[in-house]
Amino acid sequence: MKRRPLRAVRRTLRRTVTRTRSVLLRRVFLPWRKDRAAVLRYAAVLDGQTVNLHARLPRWARPDERARIELRRRGRRHTAAARVYADHDGGIVMDAAILLGADVGGLPLRTGRWKIRLRLRKGLRRRALSLVLLDMPEPYGGPTRPMAASAVTGARYRLGRGVTGSARVTFTPPQPAAEVVRVQVSHSALEIAFRVVGGEPRAPWAEFVASGRRFEAEVDALGDGLWQVLAPLHLMTPHRDRPEQWDVLLCSDNLRDLRLGRRLHDVRNPKRVFAMRESAVTPVGLTPMLVLPRYTPAGNFRIQCSQMTEAA
Structure with a gap:
């Protein structure tokens, strides 16, 4: 019996861990956080430096609330605009496109993992929601692929999630x-x-x-x-x-x-x-x-x- 290459074993193990984690998020963490988190239906870094987000908000959210995306790490905080509106099925959803990188006029992130949260405001009421990423972005086929780094600066921005599914973006400075x-x-x-x-x-x-x-x-x-x-x-x-x-x-x-x-x-x-x-x-x-x-x-x-x- 031939031994499987170590790379194939790691790939299989990685897929198994990812599937198990997604099941736990859906069956355990999501029901526990359903009124305190927004669920990301789409999350990707399309051009290597812009994070695109689309999330379903809890039932209590309203389309007239003012929204901001917040990226936080070790006391540092940056915010970007977001839009909250009613979807075609009556649910409340959020869209955001966040440009990253001071060299291109975006948010000036530093090296490391940044937590992503949604902040809502209506009058004097303020709420903060975690963004839950149930499934990692799947690579698509065809002649092109997602940009692994910014074509302008070479910096890398990678989407990920914490133990409970909260979305985060990891910034890695460009290598020469x-x-x-x-x-x-x-x-x-x-x-x-x-x-x-x-x-x-x-x-x-x-x-x-x-x-x-x-x-x-x-x-x-x-x-x-x-x-x-x-x-x-x-x-x-x-x-x-x-x-x-x-x-x-x-x-x-x-x-x-x-x-x-x-x-x-x-x-x-x-x-x-x-x-x-x-x-x-x-x-x-x-x-x-x-x-x-x-x-x-x-x-x-x-x-x-x-x-x-x-x-x-």
Whole structure:
């Protein structure tokens, strides 16, 4: 009998725990909290930085109440607008879209877990409700997927829940990353423009790395947070009949080496969606060769260089 991979065992265990927890929430905690909590029917972080919420409120709630969403952690508190109204079936529901991140004009969260509550006010009466998350958001199929991080800043916001089901959002600061913005191929050069999120490189340079070979190249600032490097194609001509694969690393005095790539997106297959054409390039003083910029399934930027045959 074959042993199951450890990853598959963990995945099965995680699913079992999630199902058991959802059953407990519905049968134990929700009846106990039905008049003191709102039940989330929908909760997701769609664009990597906006929390979208839709909840059913208790029977005593009224559509004319003023509502705010509150995010609280260790004495710190931030609020955002919410809307309470009557649903088509007569129930009272709440909608909210909360932009997160000071860099994009949203709530300036700090690292850690933030509890989410709904605050209602009508006249002098004030109430606070927990938002119960019965089921975690399910990933959907198709060519796109939910954004794992903000495309602007690289920060990560993940929805979760406490022991009793109360919703919370966890903020993780961005890790330094070099994101490719555009690639231009000319007759004799390859220009790569990129930006750096999660850090500011000091005295940066680039390294082009293939099997057994490594070359350095200058990095120039373009302004507006963009950088550019020219691939040294005259040094990247393949020495063998088969194509050579070159990775591009951003190096600096203050950050770890960063592999150029394209990861802040919602595409499941960057290799196919961000595909680029193969071009015939003639470095000065050398014979023509074929250059194919591309992305790996993991989103890493790679340059494929191969000899140009008579048939090509």
